[in-house]
Amino acid sequence: MTKLIPIEEDAVVVGYMFYCPGCNENHALYIRPSKVRSGATWDFNGDMEKPAFYPSLLTIIEQANKRFRVCHLYVRDGKLQFLTDCTHSLAGQLVEIPDQD
Numbered sequence: 001m002t003k004l005i006p007i008e009e010d011a012v013v014v015g016y017m018f019y020c021p022g023c024n025e026n027h028a029l030y031i032r033p034s035k036v037r038s039g040a041t042w043d044f045n046g047d048m049e050k051p052a053f054y055p056s057l058l059t060i061i062e063q064a065n066k067r068f069r070v071c072h073l074y075v076r077d078g079k080l081q082f083l084t085d086c087t088h089s090l091a092g093q094l095v096e097i098p099d100q101d
Helices: none
Strands: 005-009 012-020 025-030 053-062 068-076 079-082 094-096
Touching (some): 005 025, 012 068
Antiparallel strands (some): 053 068, 079 094
16 A cells, blocks of 8 residues: 555556545645646655655645635645644644555
């Protein structure tokens, strides 16, 4: 079991996905020095068991009726620290990153 799923391009790991229990879906973090269209990249501590990424991850998804879903978190020491501006039920909580198959 692992907390992170590698994202590869041309057989090179350029980022990782993890399951977000607040959003009930995977989030992706691209690691430096990768270049992605959005321009967003993170520093990664290299630890697959207790991963940490810097800086925070902010995901904003527009939903029906001009409503937005917000997920803002830090990934530190294998845990997700959800910030209080999240619009899901885990706002303000610290949880372990769930293992994935």
